Amino acid sequence: MTKNRTAGILAVVLGVFYLAGAFAVPVFDAGDQVGPRAFPFLIAALVIGCGAALLVRDFRSAERKPFSWGFAVDRVVWGRILLTMAAGIAYGLVLDDLGYLIATFLFMILVSSLINVGRHVQNLTIAVLFSVVTFVSFALILKLSLPRGILGAVLPF
Amino acid sequence: MNRKWGVLSGLIAAALVAGGAQAALAKDWKPQRPIEIIAPAGPGGGWDLLSRTVQKALTEEKLVDRPIIVTNKPGGGGAAGWTYLKGKEGQGEFLAATSPLILQNNLLGKSPLTFHDFFPLAALMAEWEVVAVKADSPWKDGKAFFEAMKKDPSSMHIGVGPALGNDDHIQFLTLTKEFGADPKAVKFVVYPKTASEQIPALLGGHIQAITISLAETLEQVKAGKIRLLGVSSPERVPAIPEVPTWKEQGVDFVFPHWRGLIAAPGLSAEQKKFWNDTIAKMVKTPTWKKSLETLEWDSFYQNAAAHEAFLGKQDVLMRDSLKSVGLIK
């Protein structure tokens, strides 16, 4: 599997899924003659067409260098990426309830331990400083709205 | 120094109130923690401006003794902020800004929430809607314009924004029907960036008319570049005394683009009474009146009971208009 072949297949698959989605778009009496479906159809055609062309060209060319995502070789890198994503999503989910200060502190501790392995004091400092400094400057000085969460009743401002 | 003392005395007060809360709850209710007004849009828009104006009036006139925070929660045409408010059931410290969109979103199926899901606290201000044409266009009033529309709807393109189904759109549909033309035949050109695209499009002659709120057109009217065919207010607006209302033109149509406040659902009678009384006091204060003046907003105060009845009526009106053009079934 070469790089272009992978990209071509990805494009065709995406395009087909998108086309299926375009058929599910409802059409109303009101609005214009073009309607909400026409543009998506064009896009699907563009992506599927280009993906197919990429595949055809790749089969004809002499390029045979195999492409790999490196899931096995770069296990550590992929592991870090997935953990960062998970941390980011979890950060969003707890932000409103825990409040900005606590959630940000937890997120920063997580990702910096992931990247800056083993240096606990440094990571703790980064996490505390980052969450407090950003909260003070944005929520208190610039008055942007950041969630206060469970600290809401305790914080005096 | 001052701030420090403020914080300290605030803490002491908080402790005292917490202690006395049990006794106080029995008859009167007062906010127990910082009050949050949710602007269900980003900074700078109409809801944000209203929330901050209310914040300013309540704080400066000392009508509440807790700090007020304005929280921006944009998304879903208001739905994101209102969903957040719905989650604060029974908590009297949470308010949110609203507009007719709370009805329209529900009617158009964009959001399951409607005004029944909250305590509709008050309508506060209104802007009026107009139909504008270029100053050198042949149409002088609503009648002439809609006559032309009846003759050849395909030559008349109407700019509306940011999406169909809003107040601007509903105004034009209702007028079309009232003046005897076919609402289904109207050619709407949608401008997602509203006035910033609609007005150049009108001035450049790309479209024949726009349906829009009055404030957005004032500068062009003063400069003599566009003409207003009519305004949706009950009486003529002082800023544009020469423009007749729709009512004067023989159409029974008064249509405010209002904004107001809702509170969290499930409030106790004491909580409802507190806010109803507080807002009633607020609209009489000089701070509030001054803000309305500088922002060129008309006062449109309705207390909780009047507002709820009003919302019920508007809901029916809008459903009919949207049905008549097939936007809803």
Place this chain on the structure above:
Amino acid sequence: MDAVFHNLLLGLDLALTPTNVLWVFIGGLMGTVIGMLPGLGPATGVAILIPITYGMNPATALITMCAIYYGAMFGGSRAAIMINTPGDASAIVSCFDGYPMAKSGRAGSALAVSAIASFVGGIVGMICLTFFTAPVAAMALQFGPAEKFSLMLFALTATITLSEGSVLKGFIAMGMGFMLSTIGIDGQSGAIRFTMGISELQDGIDFLVMMIGLYAVAEVFKNYKAIDVRYDVDAKSIGRVWLSWAEFKATIMPMLRNSPLGFCVGVLPGAGGTIATFLAYAVEKSVSKKPETFGKGAIEGLAGPEAANNACSCGALVPLLTLGIPGSGTTAVMLGALMMLGVRPGPVLFEQHPEIAWGVIASMLVGNVILLMINLPLAVPLVRLLKIPQRIMLPLILGMGYMGTYFLNYSAFDFILVSVCALGGYMLVKLEIPIPPLVLALILGAMTEQSFRNALTIANGSFGIFYEKPISLAFLVLAAVSLVYALRKHKKIVQMRD
């Protein structure tokens, strides 16, 4: 002509009062700082600083807000250059060559050239604002939906053909961007499209959220492979934030020729800095004798778009000052703030309060000089950031990225989007699918589709509107030319390889 100079002197009189100079300085500095932070662009910058304008007289307030606006434009490219994280959409292009320059130890030059180019763009923009406001505003009115559609088509094809590698992959990337742009409620019919039942997607995907994912977070992912490596910066070049004579000579023409371009694009409502910067980049790459250096640290590729961007922000003031309508998100916020002060900018402003209108224009002259003086020294501590080891820098970039995401919509759902986009961006880079066409298509997608449909509504269904209108036809021809050029260039490369 005399009248113009008279007015300008009147304006300078107002702009040079100590109070106003002080506020230009404060506004410019705060704008620069806010512009540097991801997710906090000029619009948010002006919005959160509105409270400081309460109680000011309207002229000072408007001058301060303008200073924040172009200050943020100066700042927006700082983060793009240093950590590959554009502060807002118009700074994306600064990543293309600015970040490679910083990585190869030329951060000082990159920061200096971006500050100087911003200055040149600001000054040229201000001159255009002084002399050409009326004709340019009249020209902008000629832009109906058909013209807009053709302009965007041209901007899109120009970007594809300029991105590295295969044209086919460029089109695939553009298609993906369009796909993302169609998610949400269709403005024309109200139909809900491609939301997969997720109500948070109804408003569509905020391209700034995507950008933080595709650039900032994905950049962190790319660095996971070599966490302990430091940037290749030698101590000698760190303190030096200035241009060599050769660099100056190479960049002065790009700055001058792209500033008027940026100004004109800025006047069009809704087009804005993104189109201006991408087009400026396209211009520079196609006139360059060494187009292969673009994307690898070509200083012209940084200078041209930077100048265009600042000139564009002056252009965006034209609709505000002449029509009283905001041409961009930032000017919309400024309009709101001015209304609270009881002033409505618009056609009447020049007649009734010429001192305000001209004071603002003249203050830009002062402001740009001040900002240049702020930004050149500011670059010195910024460059030192490169000395911070990756393993400490990366968590900070992540923290800033996610925090910036929250400020965009105050929505926790965006955290999921950012994370997913970062993964997607990382995978696209591995497949050598170019990101720029994707981002541009995402930003312009909704506008392109809406203009297309509006044009057809106005023409009652006739496609003739696109080629019968001369301006529209001109852009269509340009789009076709750039496409043919790209295909031929690509063919040549393939032949050379075989």
